[in-house]
Amino acid sequence: RPYELISTVCLFFCVIRYTNGIALSGISGVAHDKMTDKAVFTRDKVLTIHTMNPTVKKVEYAVRGPIVQRAVQIEKELKEGVKKPFTEVIKANIGDAHAMGQQPITFFRQVLALCSYPELLKDNMFPEDAKNRARRILQACGGSSIGAYSASQGIECVRQDVARYIECRDGGVPCDPDNIYLTTGASDGIVTMLKLLVCGEGPTRTGVMISIPQYPLYSAALAELAAVQVNYYLNEDKCWSMDVSELERSLSEARKYCNPKALCVINPGNPTGQVQSRQCIEDVIRFAAKEHLFLMADEVYQDNVYAEGCQFHSFKKVLFEMGPQYSNTVELASFHSTSKCYMGECGFRGGYMEVINMDPEVKAQLTKLVSVRLCPPVPGQALMDLVVNSPKPGEPSYNNFMKERTATLSLLAEKAKLTKEILNTVPGITCNPVQGAMYSFPKISLPEKAIKEAKALGQAPDMFYCMKMLEETGICLVPGSGFGQKEGTYHFRMTILPPTDKLKILLAKVKEFHQKFTKQYS
Amino acid sequence: RPYELISTVCLFFCVIRYTNGIALSGISGVAHDKMTDKAVFTRDKVLTIHTMNPTVKKVEYAVRGPIVQRAVQIEKELKEGVKKPFTEVIKANIGDAHAMGQQPITFFRQVLALCSYPELLKDNMFPEDAKNRARRILQACGGSSIGAYSASQGIECVRQDVARYIECRDGGVPCDPDNIYLTTGASDGIVTMLKLLVCGEGPTRTGVMISIPQYPLYSAALAELAAVQVNYYLNEDKCWSMDVSELERSLSEARKYCNPKALCVINPGNPTGQVQSRQCIEDVIRFAAKEHLFLMADEVYQDNVYAEGCQFHSFKKVLFEMGPQYSNTVELASFHSTSKCYMGECGFRGGYMEVINMDPEVKAQLTKLVSVRLCPPVPGQALMDLVVNSPKPGEPSYNNFMKERTATLSLLAEKAKLTKEILNTVPGITCNPVQGAMYSFPKISLPEKAIKEAKALGQAPDMFYCMKMLEETGICLVPGSGFGQKEGTYHFRMTILPPTDKLKILLAKVKEFHQKFTKQYS
Structure with a gap:
């Protein structure tokens, strides 16, 4: 006005x-x-863009950035009858399985319904094992209600179940429930650990090593904490593996201007979909030990391994297999979540972290720090419990649970293969196999003319490309620049989550768009 | 070893x-x-008490501090058969209604069960209005699942319902759903707002005015952000009301060493249980306008008003009644939660905040910032929706809902009165009426000898007192020093939540203990 x-x-x-x-x-x-x-x-105004916290301004989060905001707008326009060259927006920008049609695990949802409304325990429609799990969770809650606060570290019996799950996963390596902290999704745990680590000013400011490409939670959290982001590059030519020589290069450069204290690894990889080999993990641990770095292992995709010959190795298991000179000394925090794997329950914000070899005084500080937020959401804690204490052979829900779990994981494996195969048929797109996680991160070659036009608009060239794809096809991807990539290379991240038929349409459209785009700017 | x-x-x-x-x-x-x-x-170790983030070390949170840790220990000892002068620990330290036996609202839990396991929609055991609410929430979720991420600001239809609720509560003052942000409990919203506000160094560092006594989330968040905590004292002699003259004193002193930018008010009061008058709120708004302060109104106890002649007035409503020179200019963020009032659903971590007159650029930054954490827990969002869109007259669940709601609030009113009356019969304890919220914050006089003994132990005198009470009676209270109080005065906070019979026992024990303690140290 x-x-x-x-x-x-x-x-x-x-x-x-x-x-x-x-x-x-x-x-x-x-x-x-x-x-x-x-x-x-x-x-x-008291609070303006000039008077606000400057570190918040530096935060960026591409997974929900401008391209996704535009996608939401386009959806509204479609609803309002605006004519577009497509009839729906396909969101392949975020690992949101249920939104893409994946069905929840029946057993988990039965127990959650029982916990929400315990009157249902009197009903005959639920299997006994679901009722038993619900009773156990409710008994561990204040006043037998999931509406009570839990202990800030998480419900004790859930932490015990997590510990047993980890022991079983890691072939018997012991796990102490006191080292488990339940969290509000994995993001919460990661931010909390980073918060503990960061200190110093100028050249003594804490540096944190993160992979490039990375999941932008890390860069966002480091920006907010005003910590120094220390990049190490994954090797795209070797299927996004980690090279110790690259870690060494990155670290020695960083030591000139900050105090690198932690090394973050995402395995299986986000956005890059690789699964690191056991040897690679051992090398990384040895490097962290040698260089006196705190290890953070983001292992939220631990059940999402598809490629033949690939296997998930937890950092903790490898650490313990390397003997006491490592297992008694290297500090490690590892993270898991209810949001990914076969369950995909993102909305519940459930998760845990395990801390290994953490100084007891620091652990007391961590426990104090999490108490300020009172507790992680209790329904998410209950769900985390079900994930680590799923139906056992012989229990009434076991067969159906296994059927659902296997079906989801097989379908993901199939889609991982399909995605890689189709993308690699497109001239100008090259794509590593999706060994695990939920994403493909193909390299795209962009014509010089397109790069120039993007730069003239002040846009990253792959943002320009993805934005154009969205406007022309309704497909929502995230440009590689939102995750970081080697200078002069361009990528996008797409999830493999859409239902197979939709995924095929999506891939065909990507192919068509890429060819058209290349022609247009050549 | x-x-x-x-x-x-x-x-x-x-x-x-x-x-x-x-x-x-x-x-x-x-x-x-x-x-x-x-x-x-x-x-x-890489991470030690000496190398960790120093601001985290400064964080304190008394509500879950050492006294509560000792209470948990004592509970374990009792279970193991250790003999004590009591048989159970009564936790009156935290506003955790369900843990104290308060029953959840049936309608809310029915809808949550339906949302968790939509197969139940086929069942005849649920009333139609519960099913309709569940269908509406599910339709607003990606893939019709509460396991999908929501928009980071919260599910759109929930924000619309919140806006309608606020309009109705405030007698028609308009509310824009775009100004509503759903949160992970009120704490999350408060910390997020503080995070936006804080900047500067040395004498330009942001100061935030908080009441003393205060809810320690504020001091903890300010410590973590390294902001300057600016104390203003509530007037205990006038039932913990706010004085503008005290605000002026506090502000003018603070301006000598920092840049005060925000004023936080908790109404109804925590830990002090007062309900501020309309006049007082108007005065505070005028003060904030005059002094160019951003207002933060923590209104999570808005339904917890018991005393005759007291009424809840939202800051927003008063602001709009003061005319456009205020309603168009004063920046305000107000906070609500699913954890208190008649529902007491703490475990779900639901909440919202409304921002008024926020600079559009800052709002864009806020939206970006919340996107990094993806979304608040969806079950908590669903619950928040039910709170703001509870059964309406004529709907099948209305009568039962009203019966449950009224019963809970009447019982709380009765316990508020009982607590004040019994505590005031104890020589050496004086207690303002519990006009609202869930707490009594009585002043206790402690003998000189006790104060000396406490100081010799390096303890705050009221911590010494509460710790002794815990050891001797099993009653867990929080010392006033955890909330702040005038130098030389001592208090404790106790919740009025235990069931009436238990509350009577608790009050009788407090009385007996106080008399014994006074005698012992006189």
């Missing part, structure tokens, strides 16, 4: 401001709204 | 360290465990 400042009125008020301070001060101007013919009161 | 350092072995390893760097470096020492006759590998 056009405001016209009436300076005489303003002056009048300013005078009053000093003579009758209480009633009218705080108003720094009065404007006149031509449309409504009314006086409009204005005042300098 | 006693470790004996074997320096020769250590030297041996140190040599190897430089000749065979990869295999053995990172070990900075090898010790010998006498008990097991084995070598023990040691290494300086």
